[in-house]
Amino acid sequence: MTLDERVRSSVVKLAAEIDARSPMEVDRIKRRGRRRRTMKRTAWVSIGVVFFVGFAALAVPIDPNSIDPATTSDVDTVEIADLAVTVDSPSPTLSAPPVWIGAQSPEPGFDTSGLGPEIPFEPGRPSVGDLPDDVTRAVYLGDLEGEPFYVYAAKAPSIFDWFSEIIFGNFSGQVLGTSLNCCSGGDMDQNEGLPGLGYSLTNGEFDSGRAEWLGLGPDVAAIAYEIDGESYGWQRPVGGVSSVAIDAPPTSYSMVAYDAAGEVVGRFEPPPRPPGLGIGLAPGEEVLRSEPFLVVTGPDAPEPEFDTSELGTETPLTPVEDLDGLIEDLRSLWAPGTVVKMMVAGQTPNGTAGFIFHIDELRPDLGQTRSRCVGSDGGAACGGDRLAEVLARGGTLPADPRSGPNYSTPGPTDLTWETPEGTSVVTLRVGDRIWWQRPVGGLTVFDVEVEPGERFTIIALDTAGDALASFSGPEIP
């Protein structure tokens, strides 16, 4: 039997071992599809990457958060995952979960003909059946593009969302979402009240996008959208929320909030995105590619001046054989134009590549300019610049797995660790097995067998063999 036949036979046999499951009812899939990814909470690392084109300084420095819908006492508001939404009545129209009707904003009393076509919320009827099971409360704003549109709060769907809320200091245990899923949901809810524009890509291809502004005050009568220098349209907000679909990723856009008299009461205009955001070469880095993003490899760690023969088995990092494949993976997984730089440390003897890459993601509310991911083919840990500070090299590592190496369980385990400055050699001990490696670009990558119940200890040694830092992982479940 040829290798081809043996592989086919094994794969088919393996697949047959997987128990058949009953698929979801096709009508349910179609309902979900019709809602156009309605209510799907996509975090900022998902495959159909929903990301912010930009949050930054405003051309007219009006803080969107200063438009406070709760300041007018004669307006009813409800809290939706910490977002105050204006409603037409304090009593919900539907229960289980409670659903309110959003309050109409004032009618513009000025000439809107120069703002492009109106993109209105059409009146309609809310239905609890529109909402997924984990929604706890919602406000129906009307129909947009023929679909019911809600702003809603849902239970934090995963421990990831809980962690991110804790890390970013906005813990509510609820996630904020809008029906057509632009700029809220998952760990995005710390952006509530901020305008934003997001779009999703599937396999690198634009498939949908929206511009939204939430948390508008009751005096805002119209939001005018300008995209790529052209008037795109305007909308009367409902419930302090405005949302319009876009049909392509813009290179520039702005949103202007008007009151009923036509006075500008808010403006959001992100600056053009500087390519690469000025990210450059670190000392000792060598450029491998400059397209489609900057690909570099880091300097080797300093030579050890002690005998490494007692350290165990060396697992050296060597240049990545399939660099094209790695780049293509990042392009397809993280969307074109978002990865700006990748430092490739190399690959292990088993072919596992380790890397650090940077993604444009502007979130001034968090003081972030970019997300940074550290990992290997087996998975990457990502965080913004604030989180990167927590994950900074050197010093005493806190006893928190997120501040130590990334690792996956059970084995074979991919483990990546950013080593402290001055590290010459890293040792990894699991049970009575010890491996060692010289980092490249300050990153070390192991992929070793780890059995359930084992613990690992990783130690960074300087050129003299003295320990600079160490981390002991929890028991592998």
Added chain:
Amino acid sequence: MASHASMGVIEERTALAEHQAAQTFDSFYREAWLPVYRAVALGLGDFDLAAEAVDEAMTRCYERWTKVRSMANPRGWVFRVAMNWGRSRLRRRTWIGRDKVPDIPFHDPDIPDPQLVVAIHKLSHAHREVVVARYLLDMSEAEMAAAFGVPNGTVKSRLNRALKELKEAIE
């Protein structure tokens, strides 16, 4: 004038195109869900996640059915979307240090090629993906390249490397 052989190919392609055009999403869903689910489960190593990923991919497929049904291999498109979605979930788990990618539980003690099976499990995600697409979903290199959004050469290189790893594992 076309030869008999090429006429056969043309007729076959015409028939395929007509079948795809006539196929409703309902029938595609019924035929494709289980094989794609099994392929994704093999690729991700997590059955629950695979089911969730295929549901998500099928939803996106329905949204774009007019476009997807005219593709050379709609199953391949759904497979890729599901794999991407599932892998992003796995990355999130890894981020919090709680990645649990289980081994496929084997019920059959008479697996013909146990070393090969273990080696398939040890393939990287990218390599396992092309092996599953090639041998379980019968996708050609061109179909994989189109579905995965990568050049033909990348697919070929991944497949070659994966087979090389598998060969070394059983030698």
